[in-house]
Amino acid sequence: xxxxxxxxxxxxxxxxxxxxxxxxxxxxxxxxxxxxxxxxxxxxxxxxxxxxxxxxxxxxxxxxxxxxxxxxxxxxxxxxxxxxxxxxxxxxxxxxxxxxxxxxxxxxxxxxxxxxxxxxxxxxxxxxxxxxxxxxxxxxxxxxxxxxxxxxxxxxxxxxxxxxxxxxxxxxxxxxxxxxxxxxxxxxxxxxxxxxxxxxx
Amino acid sequence: xxxxxxxxxxxxxxxxxxxxxxxxxxxxxxxxxxxxxxxxxxxxxxxxxxxxxxxxxxxxxxxxxxxxxxxxxxxxxxxxxxxxxxxxxxxxxxxxxxxxxxxxxxxxxxxxxxxxxxxxxxxxxxxxxxxxxxxxxxxxxxxxxxxxxxx
Numbered sequence: 178x179x180x181x182x183x184x185x186x187x188x189x190x191x192x193x194x195x196x197x198x199x200x201x202x203x204x205x206x207x208x209x210x211x212x213x214x215x216x217x218x219x220x221x222x223x224x225x226x227x228x229x230x231x232x233x234x235x236x237x238x239x240x241x242x243x244x245x246x247x248x249x250x251x252x253x254x255x256x257x258x259x260x261x262x263x264x265x266x267x268x269x270x271x272x273x274x275x276x277x278x279x280x281x282x283x284x285x286x287x288x289x290x291x292x293x294x295x296x297x298x299x300x301x302x303x304x305x306x307x308x309x310x311x312x313x314x315x316x317x318x319x320x321x322x323x324x325x326x327x328x329x330x331x332x333x334x335x336x337x338x339x340x341x342x343x344x345x346x347x348x349x350x351x352x353x354x355x356x357x358x359x360x361x362x363x364x365x366x367x368x369x370x371x372x373x374x375x376x377x378x
Numbered sequence: 379x380x381x382x383x384x385x386x387x388x389x390x391x392x393x394x395x396x397x398x399x400x401x402x403x404x405x406x407x408x409x410x411x412x413x414x415x416x417x418x419x420x421x422x423x424x425x426x427x428x429x430x431x432x433x434x435x436x437x438x439x440x441x442x443x444x445x446x447x448x449x450x451x452x453x454x455x456x457x458x459x460x461x462x463x464x465x466x467x468x469x470x471x472x473x474x475x476x477x478x479x480x481x482x483x484x485x486x487x488x489x490x491x492x493x494x495x496x497x498x499x500x501x502x503x504x505x506x507x508x509x510x511x512x513x514x515x516x517x518x519x520x521x522x523x524x525x526x527x528x529x
Contacts, residue, residue, distance in 0.1 A: 196456055212442075233459050308444070311437045329403070330438035336405050347405075355399035361434045374426070377433050 199236050206249040209332075213253060216327045217260050219316055227263070231256035246341065253342045257324060264320060307376050310368060314361040322357035329354050391417075394424050398431050 190198075210231065214224035235242070235252045242251055296304075315326055328339040329350070336354075340347045365373055394417045400406050401414045418425050 200456060216442075229459055229462070232456075233463065236456060304440075307437055308441055311434065312441055315438070315441075326438065330435055331442035333439070333442060336400075336403065351400050351405060354403075355396065358399050358431055358434050361438075362430050365434065366430070374429055374433065377436055 195239065196236075199239060202248045203232055206252060209249060210252060210256060213327065213332055214256060214260070216315075216331050217257075217324070227256060227260055230259050234259065250338055250341050253328075254344065257342060261320070303376060307365075307369075310365065311361060314364045315357075318357055318360060322353050322360065325350055325353040326357040326361075330358075391421060391424050394418070394421070395427060398424075398428050402428070402431055402435055 207228070210228050211224055214227040214231075215221065218224050218227060231252055235255050238255075242248065315323060315331075318326060324343055325339060328334045328342060329336065334342070336347050336350045339354075340350045343350065369376060394414055397406060397410065397414050401411060404411065406414065418428055
């Protein structure tokens with residue numbers, strides 16, 4: 178990740194200097210956090226909103242940032258907490274709103290962005306379908322398993338980094354990730370049967 | 379994979395199955411890693427399971443490589459974020475003031491209605507009392523008339 182010195186908050190400086198420091202950090206990790214938020218929420222607008230709130234809260238609590246750790250991970254942890262709070266609220270609202278589902282639907286089929294690397298149209302179509310299926314499986318995972326799978330598999334975090342972001346021991350990350358992958362594997366087995374292993378090349 | 383499991387002297391299939399995910403990420407201790415590796419070399423069924431796990435991880439990684447189009451045109455700015463927060467706060471304050479105004483209006487209306495009811499009650503009572511008194515008077519006159527007749 179990044180060197181600790183780069184992340185050190187200019188303590189004792191003016192508010193303007195702190196702001197400049199913060200915005201420089203934000204610039205570095207904004208795209209990464211947007212992706213993280215997108216895979217958590219499955220919705221572009223909600224992801225943008227989530228990242229915005231995470232940055233605001235991070236700025237509010239900037240003095241509690243421990244610069245020995247990457248800034249990105251710290252904001253990711255804040256983002257995850259906000260997401261969990263919102264999920265709780267959403268569960269409550271879903272209970273009372275029969276029209277919730279209509280709002281939840283998203284617009285983008287990003288599997289279409291998978292590039293053809295000279296494999297032929299059939300193979301690429303099959304790969305896109307597998308990506309869609311895996312994404313749907315991840316979306317339906319229980320929240321805790323989903324968080325770990327998004328962090329470790331999609332975002333490429335190590336177990337240690339994921340445990341920092343989630344705020345749990347490494348052993349818990351390991352077991353949750355194993356269960357999450359097993360869940361997705363079983364769903365794919367049910368969908369593709371014995372052909373599963375030949376799908377990805 | 380059998381119930382008891384196939385394996386070397388230290389590791390069985392069931393134990394390996396639990397460690398496949400961590401093995402894939404090389405998040406096992408050196409000793410455990412080598413044991414799982416040895417087992418996979420010998421056991422075709424566990425190897426197949428391992429390949430399925432590897433496929434799931436590979437697809438998820440590919441999913442991560444495809445960046446969804448969520449990067450906004452303009453980057454995050456604290457100034458803009460604060461402005462939007464202020465806007466939301468002002469909106470909520472307006473909603474609160476409006477709510478308070480509506481509540482006061484309801485309270486005022488209810489008080490007024492209750493006062494009118496009280497006034498109506500007074501009028502009703504007065505009419506009733508008058509009626510009773512009149513009827514009482516009639517009854518007394520009747521009694522006097524009857525008494526005269528008797529005399």
